[in-house]
Amino acid sequence: MFKQIDKIAKYKAERNAVILAHNYQPDLIQDIADYVGDSFGLSQKAARLENEVIVFCGVNFMAESAKILSPDKIVLNPEINADCPMARMAGVEKLKELKARHPEAAVVTYVNSTAEVKAESDVCCTSSNAVKIVEALPQKKIIFLPDKNLADYVNKRTNKEIIYWEGFCPTHHSVTIEDIKTNKDIYPDTEILAHPECRAEVLAEADYIGSTAGILNYARESSAQSFIIGTEMGLLHRLKKENPAKDFHLLSSQLICRDMKKTSLEKVASALENLETKVEIDEKIRHKAEKALQAMLEMGD
Template sequence: MPQTLTPLSSPLLDQVTDSPGGWTGLAATGEWAAEVRRLAAERNAVILAHNYEIPEIQDIADYTGDSLGLSRIAAETDAEVIVFCGVHFMAESAKILSPEKTVLIPDERAGCSLADSLTAEQLREWKAEHPDALVVSYVNTTADVKALTDVCCTSSNAVDVVASLPADREVLFGPDQFLGAHVRRETSRENMRIWAGECHVHAGISGPELARRAEANPDADLYIHPECGCANSALYLAGEGIVAPERVHMLSTGQMLDAAGSTGSGSVLVATEVGMLHQLRKAAPEIDFQPVNDRASCAYMKMITPAALLRALALGTDEVDVPADTADAARASLERMIAIGNPGSGE
């Protein structure tokens, strides 16, 4: 699409260089932070950062949180430009909810393995095989998939969304197989088909790894994201009495932050992308938060570097657009979710 923003000059821009892993050349210094804030003010831009971003990006942002919650916040601001520090589908969601605003992503190459695991073409074929089914899609999907969806869901409200649908209607749930399994388990819904997609980072947090970490930390609570490959194992450990059931918490990232404020003290093992630890430790510094898997880092999220953010603000790139017809259909699937109640904040 044609660029709609005029480039701005910046004394730091000459230091920005491209590399296979993303834009580099700038550290998150005080000079960088001041320049980012100056450029954002000149653009009348709001900076959003997902919980999985690096700490420096989270700390410079105006708002940090889950993708849907951030998009809804941005829609209510007076900002003319939204800079979404996250992956591509998140910037699309911001554009869907704020069609009149310009949306930038600091690096358009920042994709998502989960969103990529179900394409619009695949969903059309799946729907054709089950023409009477209702489609429920996790918000971690592309705009094209949302446009083909009856109702979206977040990880915090997926159970409520599916439970609200007529019991005699078949449900196609995608793309995350682990979240789908959680929903099927909680709703006991038999007429529910689940797409075999996954987030490669969450899928890599395994049951055996969780069991070892729980055994080594017998007093720790467990915060488990339902996208994780270890979700079933957490329930098994509780069912077998290996871990006290009250210590196992299946939570979205937003719910993790809420829970952190009421946990008190002690230690918590966290099963999600490691970027989440920064916000948890800020929210409850008296708690020892440790990752179940310290290698659970999303390379796509980490493409949003200090250099990428400054470049996006200075040059007005990379702009994200969603065709009006696609955006309208996708917005309808989000609005149906909100109408059900308990919209949650995002992942």
């Protein structure tokens, strides 16, 4: 392990590189990263940095977002097989068909999507600003993709007509109401903090609903000493580091994203040494996808 950490430090300095790790990455990857956070926040951070090389430890669409915002930088994905099943549930051709059936609708796409799908969208959103973005649009009808659970969460908080896409995050979608009941029996009077990618019936029982950043902030600022966490297990590492005196319990043992866990120290070291695997996006697609991301920023991130 220490050999790989030394190798990473060596090549990071030589390449003028920065290492970004998503909150769901393995503990060791989070510990060696320069910045840990949510996917779009990390991409924004990378665009502001002077580093020539970005190593994005996450899943494919995250590295793509970094490349969209930093086209002149080398963006490396150390684990090219780390995919997002939900992102792959949204296809360009089906989206085009849906747009043709609803020409009056605006297309709002969650950042957990491919560059090609972003390029066919009017505006992107994150889990933390989805309601705000949808409310700010002049259109009364919204095509929202790819997550039906986040779409339902938005639908309950806006007066817009939401056309759902039938995608979902398999990890968050696996949590059931039975998991809620079990945890309430074991940890009575303990607050449940859940990600909006969870099912509606799970969110209905949560004390707080928010993005990974929102959950981190809530746990940090709360006077409570114990929490049940309804998002991918990787967030527990950061929660415990930032709040060593507090207790955190995972809502479900199924809250593990196997793709997020594919990154290793060896793969990060190899990516830096060999400058592999470089993320490349067709410039026409990149430009259109960037417009959707910038529209989000202009409407208020």
